[in-house]
Amino acid sequence: MSVATLILVAGMFWRLSGILLLRRRVAHAAARNPLAVRLLGGAVTIVTRTLPRRTFWPRVGAGVALSYVFHIGLFIILFGGAPHILIIRDIFGVSWPDLPKGVIVIASGITLAALILLLLRRLTHPVLKLLSTPDDYISWIIVFLPVATGILLSGETVASYGTLLALHILSVEALMIWLPFGKLMHVSLVFAGRFMLGYNFSRKGAAT
Amino acid sequence: MNDIGPVPKTANISKALRGFIADIGPTIALSLESCVHCGQCAEACQFYVQTSDPRYTPIHKIELFKQTYNRELGPFSLAYKFLGLTPALTTETLTNWQDLVYDSCNMCGRCSLICPMGIDIADLVETTRHGMYEAGLAPADFLGALAEKEHATGSPFGLTSEKLRTLLTEIGTTHNVEMHIDEPHADIVPTISSIDVKTYPGSMAAIAKILNRIGKPWSFLTGGFDADNVSLTAGDRAGQDAITQGIVSAAIACGATTLVMPECGHSFTEMRWEAANAYGKDLPVRVLQITELIAEHIQSGKLRVNKIKQTATYHDACQLSRRGGATAAPRVILAALGVDVHELEDAGDANWCCGGGGGVALIKRAQPLRDAAFAIKKKQIEATAAPVVYTSCSGCRQTLDHGGKSAGWTTTVSSLLELVADNLAP
Numbered sequence: 001m002s003v004a005t006l007i008l009v010a011g012m013f014w015r016l017s018g019i020l021l022l023r024r025r026v027a028h029a030a031a032r033n034p035l036a037v038r039l040l041g042g043a044v045t046i047v048t049r050t051l052p053r054r055t056f057w058p059r060v061g062a063g064v065a066l067s068y069v070f071h072i073g074l075f076i077i078l079f080g081g082a083p084h085i086l087i088i089r090d091i092f093g094v095s096w097p098d099l100p101k102g103v104i105v106i107a108s109g110i111t112l113a114a115l116i117l118l119l120l121r122r123l124t125h126p127v128l129k130l131l132s133t134p135d136d137y138i139s140w141i142i143v144f145l146p147v148a149t150g151i152l153l154s155g156e157t158v159a160s161y162g163t164l165l166a167l168h169i170l171s172v173e174a175l176m177i178w179l180p181f182g183k184l185m186h187v188s189l190v191f192a193g194r195f196m197l198g199y200n201f202s203r204k205g206a207a208t
Numbered sequence: 209m210n211d212i213g214p215v216p217k218t219a220n221i222s223k224a225l226r227g228f229i230a231d232i233g234p235t236i237a238l239s240l241e242s243c244v245h246c247g248q249c250a251e252a253c254q255f256y257v258q259t260s261d262p263r264y265t266p267i268h269k270i271e272l273f274k275q276t277y278n279r280e281l282g283p284f285s286l287a288y289k290f291l292g293l294t295p296a297l298t299t300e301t302l303t304n305w306q307d308l309v310y311d312s313c314n315m316c317g318r319c320s321l322i323c324p325m326g327i328d329i330a331d332l333v334e335t336t337r338h339g340m341y342e343a344g345l346a347p348a349d350f351l352g353a354l355a356e357k358e359h360a361t362g363s364p365f366g367l368t369s370e371k372l373r374t375l376l377t378e379i380g381t382t383h384n385v386e387m388h389i390d391e392p393h394a395d396i397v398p399t400i401s402s403i404d405v406k407t408y409p410g411s412m413a414a415i416a417k418i419l420n421r422i423g424k425p426w427s428f429l430t431g432g433f434d435a436d437n438v439s440l441t442a443g444d445r446a447g448q449d450a451i452t453q454g455i456v457s458a459a460i461a462c463g464a465t466t467l468v469m470p471e472c473g474h475s476f477t478e479m480r481w482e483a484a485n486a487y488g489k490d491l492p493v494r495v496l497q498i499t500e501l502i503a504e505h506i507q508s509g510k511l512r513v514n515k516i517k518q519t520a521t522y523h524d525a526c527q528l529s530r531r532g533g534a535t536a537a538p539r540v541i542l543a544a545l546g547v548d549v550h551e552l553e554d555a556g557d558a559n560w561c562c563g564g565g566g567g568v569a570l571i572k573r574a575q576p577l578r579d580a581a582f583a584i585k586k587k588q589i590e591a592t593a594a595p596v597v598y599t600s601c602s603g604c605r606q607t608l609d610h611g612g613k614s615a616g617w618t619t620t621v622s623s624l625l626e627l628v629a630d631n632l633a634p
Binding site for chain 1: 231232233234235237238239241242243244245246247248250251252256257260262263265267268281282283284320321322323324325326327328480481482483484485487488489490491494495529530531532533534535553554556557558
């Protein structure tokens with residue numbers, strides 16, 4: 001196990017434990033719905049919060065769309081690129097057909113462009129400027145670098161394959177090391193947070 | 209930024225810390241850890257939408273609470289504290305946040321509805337107010353003052369049991385309705401909102417009329433009656449629990465099976481969802497909001513109402529619908545009455561607050577913000593072209609009443625409860 005993997009696993013475990021092991025306040029009020037409905041409410045909310053309600057679209061639609069372009073692009077690169085599938089096969093023993101290299105290059109380009117637009121938006125939108133902390137910018141760089149080095153690696157133009165591969169792996173390891181400590185932790189917290197909200201609001205019989 | 213008036217020389221920082229931290233469990237910690245700074249909550253908040261001031265971004269309003277959690281309790285608190293990653297609380301920072309935590313938040317939970325991470329921001333604001341109140345930073349004019357009086361006397365206006373008994377008797381006489389007050393036994397116990405006592409006494413006559421028709425033993429209890437719970441919105445947790453305990457104890461003492469909350473949103477949230485936590489176990493009485501009680505009896509056929517020919521719209525109180533899960537009950541009643549309901553845009557769970565919720569109606573200096581928020585509701589109500597707007601919350605009713613008068617409305621603002629009482633079928 002690499003140092004980066006160790007930090008990733010230990011850091012995530014520490015942070016999740018620090019949250020979930022706090023003293024739990026029991027909700028005593030009689031629930032409107034039985035446990036099964038509350039659990040289902042939590043599970044459904046994980047899916048439904050993927051998109052905002054239609055009434056919010058005019059005000060948040062553009063930002064959400066841009067964010068999804070980035071996230072979907074990253075998903076395609078990570079799970080469609082042949083080298084990544086080989087790594088997954090080596091670790092977990094499962095694999096699937098890869099996407100053509102050209103598709104991955106285009107997805108990488110779009111992802112990179114979306115990342116740059118998201119950064120510009122963060123630097124210029126009054127609300128995002130106010131909310132942003134160093135974590136936002138560190139996390140941006142940490143995600144930008146693997147995508148950028150991945151594109152360079154596919155072209156092998158600016159440096160040798162070995163050098164580019166080393167840079168790409170280093171950037172991925174940097175991401176793994178940073179993930180538990182900043183906002184990138186939302187890869188796990190998003191499921192827990194949505195489930196908790198869905199569960200609690202289903203308890204009240206309220207909209208989730 | 210709102211003018212928050214004279215700045216205190218000192219705030220009780222240690223009490224603020226305790227107030228912030230006392231309630232933190234896994235749910236709140238998860239919320240505080242999860243924000244990705246996407247800013248979507250701003251677009252759901254009436255105060256940001258109407259002013260474009262980024263300070264009114266809901267998740268920003270709880271920033272001091274979040275910083276305190278990171279320094280004192282979070283998984284990486286040692287790093288935050290010793291590397292100085294987040295500043296310690298000061299009187300100045302707490303004071304600067306006062307208008308964000310109180311004046312510009314209705315605790316309506318619309319932000320909680322949009323958050324892609326599932327953060328219940330309204331719940332975080334409520335907890336943040338606990339710290340602010342402990343620090344002595346609840347706006348004194350009038351919210352803090354009313355909460356203090358409520359804590360001391362059981363009623364934000366200092367209404368005594370004797371005075372209430374007299375008032376209820378007078379209301380019974382004026383409205384020609386049989387009142388039941390301090391009966392030794394009652395199945396159903398209705399509580400009272402101070403706003404109703406001061407502004408809408410007819411609503412108590414309406415409750416009496418309806419409960420008389422339902423026919424089960426019922427009684428107002430002057431031993432524990434005032435459900436308003438201003439303490440909740442001010443952030444006085446001890447006061448909030450004391451009021452709740454008083455009401456619950458009085459109801460249990462007379463053998464009640466059902467505790468009925470008046471037309472008041474926050475009182476319902478408190479009694480239905482929080483009271484049992486203060487009590488330490490599930491309450492031995494069922495808690496219903498008055499519209500739920502009416503809807504239940506209409507659906508069971510035990511309460512019949514006349515069909516009326518009327519076009520109207522309905523304003524959902526956030527604490528009853530989005531935060532309380534009682535969105536359907538008023539619509540059952542309106543349907544039974546045959547009202548042609550022109551629903552507001554975003555009606556039901558995504559409704560906009562009237563602007564006065566969360567104690568904002570009780571903060572004098574917040575009026576410009578309140579008016580800005582009300583402008584959304586005003587536009588929506590006018591778009592329905594309905595001559596009447598009904599609601600099931602006296603706080604909303606009062607805000608709509610005041611806003612409508614300022615706007616020169618011909619639209620009537622009225623109580624759904626009183627509509628039912630006026631149209632009971634023989």
